[in-house]
Amino acid sequence: VRNYQARNNLRAMKAGDLCLFYHSNIGLEIVGIARVAKEHYPDPTAEKGDWSAVDLEPLKPFAKAVPLTEIKKHPGLQQLGLVRNARLSVMPVTFDEFSTLLKLGSTQI
Numbered sequence: 486v487r488n489y490q491a492r493n494n495l496r497a498m499k500a501g502d503l504c505l506f507y508h509s510n511i512g513l514e515i516v517g518i519a520r521v522a523k524e525h526y527p528d529p530t531a532e533k534g535d536w537s538a539v540d541l542e543p544l545k546p547f548a549k550a551v552p553l554t555e556i557k558k559h560p561g562l563q564q565l566g567l568v569r570n571a572r573l574s575v576m577p578v579t580f581d582e583f584s585t586l587l588k589l590g591s592t593q594i
Contacts, residue, residue, distance in 0.1 A: 486528075487536065491575040495537045496525045503594070504541065505586060507567070509574060513553040515586060517546040518594060547590030561585050 486492060498504070498521045506517040523540035530538075553571065556562050562585060566576030578586070587593065 494575040514550040518544040
């Protein structure tokens with residue numbers, strides 16, 4: 486990830502945090518849940534600059550993928566970072582947003 490805001494969001498992630506896995510190129514949909522396995526460390530793929538990475542472990546696929554078009558239509562998700570700034574690859578999600586997305590994906594944890 487080579488965006489300062491996304492990097493700062495990576496650095497805020499703690500081991501055990503849950504996150505949503507989003508296909509940002511093909512599909513444009515949330516497809517599952519992952520867990521932060523290792524907190525931020527220097528990105529070994531960065532040739533220069535102050536970049537970070539985290540390690541994730543897959544936790545659970547969504548029973549039904551949730552496309553961006555559906556997310557944008559949902560009144561309870563209008564403040565979601567993905568709706569307001571779809572180009573940002575790492576962003577915080579509130580508890581209520583996370584719960585709503587789980588319901589849309591027909592998924593429980």
